[in-house]
Amino acid sequence: MSALETLDRLPRLDLRGFVSPVQRLERFSEAIGIEVWCKRDDIGSVGLAGxxxxxxxxxxxxxxxxxxxxxxxxxxxxxxxxxxxxxxxxxxxxxxxxxxxxxxxxxxxxxxxxxxxxxxxxxxxxxxxxxxxxxxxxxxxxxxxxxxxxxxxxxxxxASERSCLGFALAYRELREQMRQHGRAIGTIVHASSSGGTHAGLVLGNALHGFESEIRGIVVAEDVYSDVVGTYLSFARGGARLLNAEVELTRDHIKVTKAYLGAGYGLPADGIYEAIDLLATKEGLLVDPVYSGKAVAAIIDLASQGELKGPVVFWHTGGYHALFDPRYAKRIWSAIDRLSSVAL
Ligand SMILES: Cc1ncc(COP(=O)(O)O)c(C=O)c1O
CATH class of the missing domain: 3.40.50.1100 (Rossmann fold)
Structure with a gap:
């Protein structure tokens, strides 16, 4: 059996209830000058998804x-x-x-x-x-x-070598959805911390001959002393469980701390603008701890011409953090339109 067949037949539970949609973000794409899609893993059936x-x-x-x-x-x-x-x-x-x-x-x-x-x-x-x-x-x-x-x-x-296989499967799911839309995956951008998401997407991409780019936006400092090495070990371990013959090296782990800002859950340059832009252009919510930093990265990298399109923003969930009073206060005071409203 090929590694892809082993992956497709992997025993798994259904905790999401349906295949999360991928949607084209027309107005957001227009605003930042590159074609962007969103994979909606923020929705699902169990416990607010993600x-x-x-x-x-x-x-x-x-x-x-x-x-x-x-x-x-x-x-x-x-x-x-x-x-x-x-x-x-x-x-x-x-x-x-x-x-x-x-x-x-x-x-x-x-x-x-x-x-x-x-x-x-x-x-x-x-x-x-x-x-x-x-x-x-x-x-x-x-x-x-x-x-x-x-x-x-x-x-x-x-995060583990086994759990990252859930994201190797997710890569295949997205690939098929994009194919149905007549589009390939240029770059996937996602928030990253413990690394299972990144490792799985990298492995999924590897099983398809490294056809796309996967960019992890690190949102937590010091989770591991060697972030790249740990992510790589998950991806390699996942490959071993599939008996896959893929060569994975540190160069395949493309993660950046450039958008971490003051630290985990703390403000970073462009974070409130990113939350605001996606909300006003698409009616989509991202949180200031995880997915908001990935969106801030997309906006910045796009402005530098650093992203290969089409870009898929993988919405990893967590938007309900917006309702945490500590984050809500910061957002309220950072966004002009809100802070000028007298309560
Ligand atoms: C909403 C959200 N996005 C992204 C991540 C990062 O995923 P990973 O831990 O697989 O790197 C997390 C992990 O805590 C998360 O909760």
Missing amino acids: NKVRKLEVELAYAVSRGATHLVAEGSRLSNATRAVAAASAALGLKCTLLLCHEEPREPVGNLMLDGLFGADLRFVGDVSWHDLARHSVTVASELERSGERVYRLPIGC
């Missing part, structure tokens, strides 16, 4: 096949990944424990509130490093196992 759901479709099919009764996942208090795990656990009838770091927010907002609503057991571990967070998670997983649970542990961002 890119983590694609990873979980593959990873949790494996977990369930191994008899898992309890999922353990880790992330910040506002993590989209932990929210997706909590929602998927509810949908699959599994128990869920989440290890959450950072001190803020201390009020029940955004994903933190949803984690609890989906029935997860929340354990707060304070302001620890990503590395220490993983150690806490291993300890809790062992405790649960000793109490009789069959635990399946998901690492930060649910």
